[in-house]
Amino acid sequence: MDKCPSTNHWAAGYNVKGETMSKTKVDVSMIHGWVTPGFEEVEAEFRKNFAERDELGAACAIYHKGKKVVDLWGGYRDQKTHAPWEEDTLQFDSYYPIKQD
Numbered sequence: 001m002d003k004c005p006s007t008n009h010w011a012a013g014y015n016v017k018g019e020t021m022s023k024t025k026v027d028v029s030m031i032h033g034w035v036t037p038g039f040e041e042v043e044a045e046f047r048k049n050f051a052e053r054d055e056l057g058a059a060c061a062i063y064h065k066g067k068k069v070v071d072l073w074g075g076y077r078d079q080k081t082h083a084p085w086e087e088d089t090l091q092f093d094s095y096y097p098i099k100q101d
Helices: 040-052
Strands: 031-035 057-064 067-075
Touching: 031 040, 040 057, 040 067
Parallel strands: none
Antiparallel strands: 031 067, 057 067
């Protein structure tokens, strides 16, 4: 996977070859969910991914001490059809628990 040519960082909006993808913009009305007080910065960064980093669609759920504290989703689940990302859209990600002392 290549990095963004202009910043040399991993970036949304670039495919595995480092080529610019479609510049479909996601309207803020397509971003849904909630955060527990104290996790507002997660929501701000999630929204920034769409506004500034050309995110097409995403979801983010965070559990802290066994309790869900962030549940956000938005954008499109399919770039070609512009099918919206729904609360129950399935996504595969690896799970990496973080050990805290």
